[in-house]
Amino acid sequence: MAAPGATTDWAVGNNIVLVTQQGEEVRGLVFAFDAPSSLVIIKENGAHSGVSNIRVLNTSGVREVVSSVKPERPMDLTLPLVDLERCRKREERALQQAELESARVGEGVTKEAQAIFDALVKTMPTVWRNKSIVVLDSVYVDEPYTPDTCRSDEEHRATRERVKMVLKLERQRLGLLDSCA
Template structure:
């Protein structure tokens, strides 16, 4: 049996959220949200929407502050009673997703130079697409053997003699990328 819950709405003062209703709403910043009303917490003024996930059997739970809802575009009661049972959460899978996301964030943050110009970052971003690169202070280190120093031109590439061929390859790629970037 569906339960009706009154919510303080964004403009009109009172909307009715019925658990189990399929809703489509627009937030005040223009984002359209659709899903099933899972719950409404009067104390925190939070609406819980259960959205379809990216593939079958997966759901996303979204918490929305009712005061951030600009308008309710539609609300339909379910044909059959809403199942109030919480969906299964695979904690191990959540842990692995979190770990993967943290690793990805660390990798992406390592690709951002500290105290470098936008031009230097653009050169790094272009180089890293074709060769492994890391920042070492303000120098770009390519393939662990070639250093590209400010102002990041082919003339500012250095390596030991053992890696001369790699240095020449980096110079060629750097020249091409600088031309492509209009530098």
């Protein structure tokens, strides 16, 4: 088709297929176009029925317009209602998830220490306390995070032995055998 940028390509309501400068193919409906800023808004079909994705592109980022077809009937330009409560709950869940993921990242620890933590958290409740890994609120694994650095009360000996075993296997998987007990 013609080089990108022809204003007829960006007519609101056109069904468009384009290729970005990064080689990504984009298919959808031209929802809006602003010539002074060279921005086009494409409404793409979402993953579920009745759901759409909105993509804002700078037309200079378009390598090629593969097709741009004018619709048989004018496009319905009414915007869908936005459920603000649903948006607020979605934001709240996303923030909670981000906080949870953030808490799983140790501050000032090595990549190996983080990898060991990540392996332990898959099988047992695990948190960071400063630079110590705490498993099941009872077993502490201190630097350099070897089985020898596991400590707990005597009543949690079985849990400590389980943590030592998982720790030893993970250190082997990471190729950290030289400092492993």
